[in-house]
Amino acid sequence: MTQRLCASGLFAGRVVCAGLLAVLPPALLAKPSCTFSSGAPVNFGNYEVFATLPNNFGVGSIKIDCQGGGGPFTVTLSPGQSHTFTMRKMQSGPNTLDYNLYTSAGRSVVWGDGSGTSSVMYATKNTGSNFYIYGQIPALQDAAVGTYSDNITATVNF
Numbered sequence: 001m002t003q004r005l006c007a008s009g010l011f012a013g014r015v016v017c018a019g020l021l022a023v024l025p026p027a028l029l030a031k032p033s034c035t036f037s038s039g040a041p042v043n044f045g046n047y048e049v050f051a052t053l054p055n056n057f058g059v060g061s062i063k064i065d066c067q068g069g070g071g072p073f074t075v076t077l078s079p080g081q082s083h084t085f086t087m088r089k090m091q092s093g094p095n096t097l098d099y100n101l102y103t104s105a106g107r108s109v110v111w112g113d114g115s116g117t118s119s120v121m122y123a124t125k126n127t128g129s130n131f132y133i134y135g136q137i138p139a140l141q142d143a144a145v146g147t148y149s150d151n152i153t154a155t156v157n158f
Contacts, residue, residue, distance in 0.1 A: 033068055034065065042133055049143055054139045057107070057134070063129070073124075078113070078153040080151060091150065098141060
């Protein structure tokens with residue numbers, strides 16, 4: 001868009017015109033895009049019912065590629081079948097086994113959706129971000145023999 005601003009009488013009867021150019025923002029803005037792929041599932045191995053200390057630690061991973069404009073993105077994990085981040089539950093038929101997922105190998109901060117005491121992972125947009133998921137099963141649970149599993153949904157917010 002171009003406008004002309006003219007004034008007369010400023011320079012001994014001459015008309016002076018100055019061009020005013022207004023630059024409008026582009027109608028199309030680049031938006032970030034992300035692709036998501038699962039790496040390795042969290043596998044705890046065999047649970048030792050009589051172990052007095054937690055001995056089942058698992059590590060899994062997801063890979064996220066985000067490109068484009070904008071700021072950082074967050075990765076959240078759902079609570080799974082337990083519907084709470086206090087303690088997630090794996091299930092084998094009617095039987096359950098408590099566990100949780102954490103943001104680091106220290107297993108002190110629960111990875112969730114940011115509600116309550118759960119936390120989320122923050123990252124900047126770049127190619128090939130690997131996020132490791134650290135799991136732990138508490139000791140001394142009276143668990144029946146079986147194969148236990150849970151379904152967790154990872155969400156990328158950008």
